[in-house]
Amino acid sequence: MKALVNTATLEMTFRDEPMAVRLSDDEVCLRIDAVGICGSDMHAYHGHDPRRIPPIILGHEFAGEVVDGTYLGKRFTGNPLIACGVCDYCVQGRSNLCSNRSMVGMTRPGAYAEFMTIPAKCLVEIPTGMSATRAALTEPxxxxxxxxxxxxxxxxxxxxxxxxxxxxxxxxxxxxxxxxxxxxxxxxxxxxxxxxxxxxxxxxxxxxxxxxxxxxxxxxxxxxxxxxxxxxxxxxxxxxxxxxxxxxxxxxxxxxxxxxxxxxxxxxxxxxxxxTYTYTMADLRATVAALHEGAFGDCSWVEERPLADGSSAFTDLHEGKSASAKIVLLPH
Ligand SMILES: [Zn+2]
Ligand SMILES: [Zn+2]
Structure with a gap:
């Protein structure tokens, strides 16, 4: 599959990568339809994130369609933070504080790619009629x-x-x-x-x-x-x-x-x-509904670019040349 890989500090390379693999039967494979560039991705690009070491596929603000299994054909965004579900914080509904959390685009490959795998429990369904770009705004x-x-x-x-x-x-x-x-x-x-x-x-x-x-x-x-x-x-x-x-x-x-x-x-x-740190699953669900209802406006300030041109998007953001506070990359 094609992916935009952070290959070194200040370097993003669009290249062939091995196909995304499911780590267990509880995971799904998504065909990524849209993925936003986050400040934390910029941080990694600048070489300032000790948790994100090149070469790495970044990207956690995703929207896509499941290509296998039970959810085949359904469209989802979701929680890039993968919580354990059983620690003290998870059982309090504060999964963002989970002691055993991992994260897509950090501890495992992210969404700057044609495909990405993620546990099904992290998914939030995209309402009919909502564009992938808008759904990819859910996380921020x-x-x-x-x-x-x-x-x-x-x-x-x-x-x-x-x-x-x-x-x-x-x-x-x-x-x-x-x-x-x-x-x-x-x-x-x-x-x-x-x-x-x-x-x-x-x-x-x-x-x-x-x-x-x-x-x-x-x-x-x-x-x-x-x-x-x-x-x-x-x-x-x-x-x-x-x-x-x-x-x-x-x-x-x-x-x-x-x-x-x-x-x-x-x-x-x-x-x-x-x-405050990130969000819970409840926040993500409420946000999908709010985005769909227009609570965040028409989102016309968001800029879309092909994933293949992702490298120039990072350069433009680095140089402060983009008027838009959010660039969403489209893999296909
Ligand atoms: Zn983000
Ligand atoms: Zn937990």
Whole structure:
């Protein structure tokens, strides 16, 4: 089969690879119809992910059709995190924290290929009429949905009343802005340094966006909820500056993790700091339904390219040349 392989740092090679194999009878083989490029794939491409070592087939934001067995002909997206189902976290419904988890595009071959295998328990069916490209947005959109639900559970006031700052206008920031709008949050604003992405946020999420490098954007201690969808030392500092007393700061992105958190403000102002990681199966199912119902808009900001041209997509994202926060690759 053809696959886009991360062959070295800053190198993606479209080449022949051995056919994907099922590791057990509980697995299915999917013909991949669409697969998104994730920030974490970019991280691996840059050689910054010790868990993803070349040569490796990356890609975990997949949609495809089963080509064998019981589910033959059915279309699915799904959970790239393969949880054990029996550890303490799995039985609590917190499969994203599973102690024995593995992951497609990391511990086993991913979806930048014509075919990929995955356990059937990870699959979420795609509704009739939903395009493969839209279905491939499920994983990043579910990350935003999960983070939003974590914030909602903690916020003293309903989120519709809250002033919300989203830091980062990449895919997660974009999905967050779209979701906040759909939830009826009027006081949301996005901080993003790339002018192309700011334009895209304003146009598609109809949300105010500012450049944090040249504008203050939000008043100090004014935001009830801050989503840091970048997760760098700079953005954490900015988030803590923006957060209001009693506010909720949600850490979603993880670009680096050395930190000087203002523990004085955290303590005296009773700020809640929440770390969020990926999504559960329930989040993924809810996200497929939300995407299908249009809760994330028409997704026309998403760019499609052939998998065979995947290498140039990575280069464009690397050089900040793509206006779109999400490129979806099509294997056929
Ligand atoms: Zn992803
Ligand atoms: Zn588990």
């Amino acid at each position: 959109a579910a990350t935003a949905l999960h983070a939003l639900h974590m914030a909602q559970r903690t916020s003293v006031r309903p989120i519709q009343e809250c002033r919300v700052l989203v830091i980062g206008g990449g895919a997660i920031g974009m999905f967050m802005a779209l979701l906040l709008r759909n939830y009826g949050v009027r006081g949301a604003v996005v901080a993003e340094t790339n002018p192309l992405r700011r334009k895209s946020i304003v146009r598609h999420a109809e949300t105010r966006a500012f450049d944090p490098l040249s504008e203050s954007g939000v008043t100090e201690s004014s935001c009830d909820i801050v989503f840091d969808c970048v997760g760098s030392k700079h953005t954490r500092t900015a988030a803590f500056k923006a957060i209001r007393h009693g506010g909720v700061m949600v850490h979603v992105g993880l670009q680096d993790w050395s930190s000087d958190i203002d523990m004085r403000k955290l303590t005296l102002a009773e700020i809640t700091l929440i770390g």
